[in-house]
Structure formats: C-alpha cells, structure tokens
Amino acid sequence: MPLVNMRDMLDHAYRNGYAVGGFDLVSLDFLEAIIGAAEKTRSPVILSLAESHFEYYDFELAMAAAEHAAKRAAVPVAIHLDHGASYESAVQAINTGCNGVMVDASQLAFPANVSATQKVVNMAHACGVPVEGELGYVAGVEGEDAEKHPGDVIYTSVEEARAYVERTKVDFLAVSIGTVHGRMRGRPKLDFDRLKRINEAVKIPLVIHGGTGLSDEQFHKLITNGVAKINYYTALADAAASAMRKNMANDTKGGYTHMIHGVRDAIRSEVERCMINWGSAGRAAEVLARCQSWQPVQHVIIYNVDNISNDHVETVMNRGQAVLSKIPGVRRVITGTAVQENSKYKFCWLIEFVYKTVIESYRDHIDHVTFANELFRPIASNRISIDFMQSTASPNTEHLQHDIRASA
Numbered sequence: 001m002p003l004v005n006m007r008d009m010l011d012h013a014y015r016n017g018y019a020v021g022g023f024d025l026v027s028l029d030f031l032e033a034i035i036g037a038a039e040k041t042r043s044p045v046i047l048s049l050a051e052s053h054f055e056y057y058d059f060e061l062a063m064a065a066a067e068h069a070a071k072r073a074a075v076p077v078a079i080h081l082d083h084g085a086s087y088e089s090a091v092q093a094i095n096t097g098c099n100g101v102m103v104d105a106s107q108l109a110f111p112a113n114v115s116a117t118q119k120v121v122n123m124a125h126a127c128g129v130p131v132e133g134e135l136g137y138v139a140g141v142e143g144e145d146a147e148k149h150p151g152d153v154i155y156t157s158v159e160e161a162r163a164y165v166e167r168t169k170v171d172f173l174a175v176s177i178g179t180v181h182g183r184m185r186g187r188p189k190l191d192f193d194r195l196k197r198i199n200e201a202v203k204i205p206l207v208i209h210g211g212t213g214l215s216d217e218q219f220h221k222l223i224t225n226g227v228a229k230i231n232y233y234t235a236l237a238d239a240a241a242s243a244m245r246k247n248m249a250n251d252t253k254g255g256y257t258h259m260i261h262g263v264r265d266a267i268r269s270e271v272e273r274c275m276i277n278w279g280s281a282g283r284a285a286e287v288l289a290r291c292q293s294w295q296p297v298q299h300v301i302i303y304n305v306d307n308i309s310n311d312h313v314e315t316v317m318n319r320g321q322a323v324l325s326k327i328p329g330v331r332r333v334i335t336g337t338a339v340q341e342n343s344k345y346k347f348c349w350l351i352e353f354v355y356k357t358v359i360e361s362y363r364d365h366i367d368h369v370t371f372a373n374e375l376f377r378p379i380a381s382n383r384i385s386i387d388f389m390q391s392t393a394s395p396n397t398e399h400l401q402h403d404i405r406a407s408a
C-alpha cells in the first residue's frame with residue numbers, strides 16, 4: 001500500500017531539511033536492493049526509471065515489478081520517470097503507473113523548454129501527477145566516465161529559474177550547479193551561492209542530477225540549500241559491476257547466477273549509506289502519516305441497450321477501448337457482457353484511473369466527450385455508474401508507529 005503522492009513526499013523533505021534518493025533501477029537486483037535498503041533504514045524512497053535506460057530492459061515489465069514492490073513495501077515509495085524525452089513518454093509513464101514524471105527539455109532554448117514543459121505539466125497535473133523540470137544542462141552520461149561525454153555544463157540562471165517555475169508551474173526543479181552524470185576524476189566544484197539564490201527565488205524542492213562522486217559534506221550543503229531529491233545511479237552500477245568482477249576472478253567458468261552473487265547486497269549497502277547521509281533514514285513513519293496515499297479509482301458503468309445488435313455494441317466497445325485507453329491518466333479499459341442471461345444489466349465498462357483527479361479530467365477530455373456523445377450515450381440510455389476506490393485494510397505500520405513516537 002505505501003505508494004504515496006510524490007509531491008507530498010518531496011514537500012516533506014524540503015520543509016524538514018533532508019533529501020530523498022531517486023535511485024535509477026535497471027534490473028530486479030536494483031529494485032530489490034533499493035527497497036531493501038529503504039526498509040532497513042526506514043526511509044522514504046523514489047524508484048526511478050530513466051528513459052535513456054529503456055534499451056536495457058522492458059519498461060512495462062519493470063514497471064509491473066516496481067509497482068508491486070512499492071505496494072508491498074513497509075515504507076513510503078514513489079515511482080518516477082527520469083529524463084522523460086517527450087510529451088508522449090510522460091503520458092505513457094503515467095498510464096503505466098509512474099506517479100512523478102520528469103520532462104527533460106533542458107537541451108532546448110529557454111522559450112522552447114518552457115513550452116515543452118508547460119504542455120507536460122498541464123497534462124500531468126490533470127492526472128494529479130507532479131512534474132520535475134530541468135533548467136540549465138547537467139552534462140555526462142549515467143554509468144560512464146563523465147570525461148568521455150564532457151558536453152558543456154550550462155549553469156542554471158537564477159532569473160531564468162524564477163521565470164521558468166512561474167510559467168511552467170513545475171513542482172520540482174532540477175538545477176545545474178556543477179554536477180555531472182557519471183564517474184568523475186576528482187571532486188566537482190559546486191556553485192553553492194547560485195543554488196542558494198535559486199532556492200530563495202523559486203521556493204520549491206530542488207533536484208540534483210549526477211549524485212555519484214559527491215562528498216558527504218557537499219551533500220549536506222546541497223540539502224541545506226533546498227535540494228530535496230538526489231538522483232543517483234553510477235555508484236550503484238559500479239558497486240554491482242565490482243561484485244561481478246570479483247565473482248568472475250574467483251571462478252572464470254561460473255555461470256550467470258554465480259556472477260550476480262552478492263550484487264544485491266553491494267547495491268543495498270551503497271543505497272543505505274546514501275539514505276543515512278542524506279537524512280531520509282528514519283523518516284518513513286512521518287512521511288506515511290503526512291502524505292496522501294496514491295490509489296487508483298475504478299470508473300464502472302453498467303448498461304443496457306435498446307434494439308441494438310450485439311455486433312453493434314461490440315463495435316462501440318472496441319472503438320471505446322482504442323480511444324479511451326489513450327487518454328492521460330487511464331490505466332486500462334475493460335469491457336464486458338454479463339455472464340448470466342437474466343442479469344438486470346447486460347453490459348459493463350471498467351475504466352481504471354491512476355488517481356482521483358482523473359475523474360474530472362477524463363470526463364472533460366475531448367476524446368471522451370466525443371465518444372460518449374456520438375457513440376455511447378445514443379445506444380445506452382439505461383445505465384448507472386460509480387467511481388470507487390478500493391477499501392484498504394490499514395497497512396501494517398506498527399513498526400512505523402514506533403518510529404513516530406520515537407521522533408515526537
């Protein structure tokens with residue numbers, strides 16, 4: 001159950017002076033290690049899936065696993081699309097279960113970045129999903145030597161940051177103040193003065209990309225100046241690879257399971273170290289108590305038709321499936337026919353929305369309005385509908401209640 005609203009999660013971190021890790025995962029080993037570390041340290045956590053990594057795994061399969069892991073976790077979790085490359089990727093991520101999305105239009109000029117980001121924000125907010133935008137440019141590539149992809153770091157300008165946040169209404173801002181993605185030689189020099197001024201200008205949770213390679217002291221200074229989310233990947237990939245290299249050296253003929261032995265533990269211990277250092281450890285109970293849970297809504301319609309052939313009803317259902325399932329915030333569209341012949345109602349729609357906000361945005365969406373007015377309502381005057389949320393037993397939070405008492 002502890003999938004929580006990511007805006008609430010990061011607002012809590014921002015107000016209370018700590019940062020939540022956005023850890024990119026590329027396999028089940030990463031997923032289990034990240035959740036394991038969060039549970040061990042009682043930390044809120046963001047499972048992050050970067051679009052640039054989609055060539056290494058199947059996004060839909062990884063999302064199914066991430067969502068299942070989040071729901072059964074004993075700590076609050078959010079699932080985030082990292083470096084979303086387009087409006088379409090953001091819609092796909094939301095409809096597949098992400099409850100936070102990043103739109104990365106940072107390579108564009110300021111006006112184009114603003115308009116690309118605005119478009120995603122309008123869509124995502126209509127689904128209740130918060131958006132991270134990036135201004136300035138953090139060079140490098142995750143998991144590789146930063147020096148191989150030097151690019152030109154473009155520092156975030158304070159004045160542009162103010163205008164960007166005002167115009168786009170992003171919920172979190174990724175800033176460029178000297179970090180780079182990937183492995184670095186030596187310590188980067190960070191522009192803390194710039195960060196402080198950006199924080200004073202925008203007053204929303206700030207995000208740092210390229211967390212690998214920073215010192216504990218640098219992390220503390222980042223957090224003191226408004227950073228509430230830290231993206232982290234390369235150090236986890238390196239910890240995993242070094243465990244694998246050791247296994248290979250011990251037995252050059254070992255198979256796959258031999259090679260990945262200990263990988264999960266290596267990743268987990270690095271994630272734990274971050275959670276303790278960034279101050280998110282021990283915060284799970286407060287976050288769970290103060291954040292709205294992230295729950296889908298089921299939109300159900302049962303109906304009868306008058307003097308219409310079953311074939312015609314089926315055509316309408318198929319059309320509905322095709323059109324409605326593409327509306328932002330719709331996770332799935334199921335249509336069906338009653339099993340019992342004497343059922344009071346014969347046909348049914350079950351449409352799952354990612355969050356309660358979608359009840360309204362779906363109702364008003366042009367594709368829904370057109371379909372409903374032109375195809376569905378004319379044949380189904382006799383219908384009833386309900387939007388409902390699954391009732392849930394209270395999660396097992398005994399251990400977290402203990403943490404709340406301890407922190408009070």
Ligand code: 13P
Nearest residue numbers: 182209210212231233234
């Ligand atoms: P590192 O790979 O440098 O930790 O950066 C990760 C990141 O910023 C993902 O968006």
